Amino acid sequence: MTDHSPATAAGFRGTSGVRSRTGVRGGGRAPVALVLPALIGLAFLLLPLVALLIRAPWRSLPDQLAGAAVWQALRLSLQTATLATAASLAFGVPLAWLLARTTFPGRRLVRALVTLPLVLPPVVGGVALLLALGRNGVVGRWLDSAFGITLPFTTSGVVVAETFVAMPFLVITVEGTLRAADARYEEAAATLGASRLTAFRRVTLPMIAPGVAAGAVLAWARALGEFGATITFAGSFPGRTQTMPLAVYLALQDDPAAAIALSLVLLAVSLAVLAGLRERWTGAL
Amino acid sequence: MTEAGRLDARGPAGVTDGGATAGAGGLDARLVVDRGDFALDVTLGARPGEVLALLGPNGAGKTTALRALAGLTPLTGGHLRLDGETLEEPAIRRRTAPEGRPVGVIFQDYLLFPHLTALENVAFGPRCHGMPRAAARTLAAELLDRMGLADHAGTKPRRLSGGQAQRVALARALATGPRLLLLDEPLAALDARARLDVRAELRRHLAAFEAVAVLVTHDPLDATVLADRLVVIENGRPVQQGTPAEVARRPRTDYVARLVGLNLYQGEAAGHTVRLAPGLGLATTETLQGAAFVAFPPSAVTLHRERPDRGENAWPAEVAGMESHGDRIRVALTGAGPAAGLPLAADLTAVAVAELTLALGDAVWVSVGLTETHAYPA
Numbered sequence: 001m002t003d004h005s006p007a008t009a010a011g012f013r014g015t016s017g018v019r020s021r022t023g024v025r026g027g028g029r030a031p032v033a034l035v036l037p038a039l040i041g042l043a044f045l046l047l048p049l050v051a052l053l054i055r056a057p058w059r060s061l062p063d064q065l066a067g068a069a070v071w072q073a074l075r076l077s078l079q080t081a082t083l084a085t086a087a088s089l090a091f092g093v094p095l096a097w098l099l100a101r102t103t104f105p106g107r108r109l110v111r112a113l114v115t116l117p118l119v120l121p122p123v124v125g126g127v128a129l130l131l132a133l134g135r136n137g138v139v140g141r142w143l144d145s146a147f148g149i150t151l152p153f154t155t156s157g158v159v160v161a162e163t164f165v166a167m168p169f170l171v172i173t174v175e176g177t178l179r180a181a182d183a184r185y186e187e188a189a190a191t192l193g194a195s196r197l198t199a200f201r202r203v204t205l206p207m208i209a210p211g212v213a214a215g216a217v218l219a220w221a222r223a224l225g226e227f228g229a230t231i232t233f234a235g236s237f238p239g240r241t242q243t244m245p246l247a248v249y250l251a252l253q254d255d256p257a258a259a260i261a262l263s264l265v266l267l268a269v270s271l272a273v274l275a276g277l278r279e280r281w282t283g284a285l
Numbered sequence: 286m287t288e289a290g291r292l293d294a295r296g297p298a299g300v301t302d303g304g305a306t307a308g309a310g311g312l313d314a315r316l317v318v319d320r321g322d323f324a325l326d327v328t329l330g331a332r333p334g335e336v337l338a339l340l341g342p343n344g345a346g347k348t349t350a351l352r353a354l355a356g357l358t359p360l361t362g363g364h365l366r367l368d369g370e371t372l373e374e375p376a377i378r379r380r381t382a383p384e385g386r387p388v389g390v391i392f393q394d395y396l397l398f399p400h401l402t403a404l405e406n407v408a409f410g411p412r413c414h415g416m417p418r419a420a421a422r423t424l425a426a427e428l429l430d431r432m433g434l435a436d437h438a439g440t441k442p443r444r445l446s447g448g449q450a451q452r453v454a455l456a457r458a459l460a461t462g463p464r465l466l467l468l469d470e471p472l473a474a475l476d477a478r479a480r481l482d483v484r485a486e487l488r489r490h491l492a493a494f495e496a497v498a499v500l501v502t503h504d505p506l507d508a509t510v511l512a513d514r515l516v517v518i519e520n521g522r523p524v525q526q527g528t529p530a531e532v533a534r535r536p537r538t539d540y541v542a543r544l545v546g547l548n549l550y551q552g553e554a555a556g557h558t559v560r561l562a563p564g565l566g567l568a569t570t571e572t573l574q575g576a577a578f579v580a581f582p583p584s585a586v587t588l589h590r591e592r593p594d595r596g597e598n599a600w601p602a603e604v605a606g607m608e609s610h611g612d613r614i615r616v617a618l619t620g621a622g623p624a625a626g627l628p629l630a631a632d633l634t635a636v637a638v639a640e641l642t643l644a645l646g647d648a649v650w651v652s653v654g655l656t657e658t659h660a661y662p663a
């Protein structure tokens with residue numbers, strides 16, 4: 001399970017800043033005490049990926065990937081991750097605005113609660129979701145009786161689980177961008193006759209677009225890799241709730257070659273996203 | 286001004302409220318903002334067409350006053366009426382939000398929306414007031430044209446020069462047909478050369494503006510050139526107001542005196558003499574009684590190595606500093622003897638300084654030319 005935490009994102013920015021400040025690029029010698037652990041860290045991050053490539057059953061790969069199950073799982077993963085990102089945007093951006101731009105009693109507490117899913121083990125999140133939205137859950141019971149809506153062990157349930165885990169990443173990223181953005185532009189908009197909603201839509205949102213995009217990428221990547229909450233809340237039914245990470249894990253039990261093949265596909269998707277967004281968005285990450 | 290009239294005729298929502306405006310045109314405000322550590326209490330009045338400048342040192346409350354007029358900082362007391370309509374009055378719990386006020390603001394760093402072109406920036410206000418897109422763009426294009434920016438309509442703010450950005454900001458503020466135009470340090474973001482052109486241009490636009498304009502500045506030249514009337518604010522309180530000429534001629538605080546480049550003393554007048562301290566009187570041409578100010582330019586001061594023969598208007602002093610000031614040398618002095626502690630600025634030619642062989646800490650005598658002093662009641 002990969003954890004794409006905002007700390008990693010901040011780390012990227014920090015690294016480039018440190019590089020120019022210590023003047024390594026400018027010819028100054030980097031101290032061994034820093035270079036050595038840095039190289040060990042780099043090797044540690046790359047080694048598993050290299051191993052994956054070395055041990056990949058390249059010859060049987062076409063056969064492994066020919067199965068419909070692979071593409072079914074991949075399509076489900078992409079669909080649910082995208083829907084979870086959309087839901088995170090729809091609810092997370094306004095939530096971030098509320099946290100960054102308004103004052104209300106208990107705002108700090110709300111902010112802490114929003115970040116809780118970031119540190120909560122996803123399995124615990126899945127259990128909590130079952131208790132809230134399960135067929136006998138606090139809200140789920142009512143959803144079931146009033147609307148006939150059942151979330152657990154459905155594709156919608158996958159989206160719900162992924163949203164629960166991914167949305168905090170978006171909220172935190174967007175809130176940070178909002179705080180860094182100059183609120184006086186909103187005041188300027190107000191003096192021109194814009195309501196707060198208009199100012200948000202036409203001034204703030206376009207100005208923080210890179211931050212929103214960065215948050216969406218983080219959320220999407222987190223949703224794509226989601227495992228714990230998904231298997232707990234939605235189970236692992238092929239074609240319905242079995243996303244790629246679940247398929248990889250289950251394949252590993254009885255067909256390691258298939259697991260490696262599936263992992264390669266996920267790796268390729270991640271790399272493709274990273275490469276595709278490199279120019280436009282990773283600057284904001 | 287025509288765009289105000291034109292926009293009003295089209296009747297965008299909220300720009301003018303047809304309240305009782307007869308005989309109560311212009312600005313009538315008492316701005317009270319109490320923030321605990323800082324309290325502002327300034328009364329402002331201006332007729333339509335008048336340009337009012339709030340002048341004061343940093344932290345005096347100028348910007349707070351401007352924000353209060355715009356509705357960005359709530360009043361804690363007083364009132365704000367514009368053309369007879371009450372926009373804010375805490376005592377009767379009335380407050381119009383910033384977006385509901387017929388007020389245009391030019392911010393110090395303009396705050397042009399970076400993601401919009403110059404044209405879209407100017408069209409933003411009219412669009413918010415419900416004007417159809419095409420009409421708003423036409424109005425914006427006309428305004429930019431009048432500012433001489435027709436060629437830059439499609440330019441993003443970061444590619445505009447400081448002077449161009451300022452004109453876009455002015456066009457954007459005027460586009461909603463405000464009844465009150467607010468300018469926060471309108472020239473502060475410009476370099477010295479652009480400042481000269483923009484100041485003259487801004488003066489033309491302000492002179493043509495038919496509603497009330499209030500500008501905030503710490504630069505006396507900007508205030509003098511742009512405004513019809515000055516209100517000097519210190520520590521949240523108005524300390525002096527009047528036309529630029531009146532203020533320049535009769536400063537009433539040390540801050541204003543420094544701004545206009547005069548020495549200023551306060552004392553007790555008796556006939557032709559103003560007593561500044563025991564044993565120290567300054568003769569003047571005016572005849573006054575009671576508390577009085579005496580002002581005179583640094584060029585009216587002469588320095589002597591020995592006590593001058595005619596002891597009138599002379600006292601001992603010590604050289605506290607020297608710096609060149611155009612083709613003159615500005616000598617800062619601190620009074621001694623009966624004038625102990627009295628600060629004084631004197632402008633001398635380089636030749637005079639050389640002949641006196643002045644150095645820091647030297648004891649000298651100063652004398653002030655009688656005809657150049659100006660005394661007025663405190």
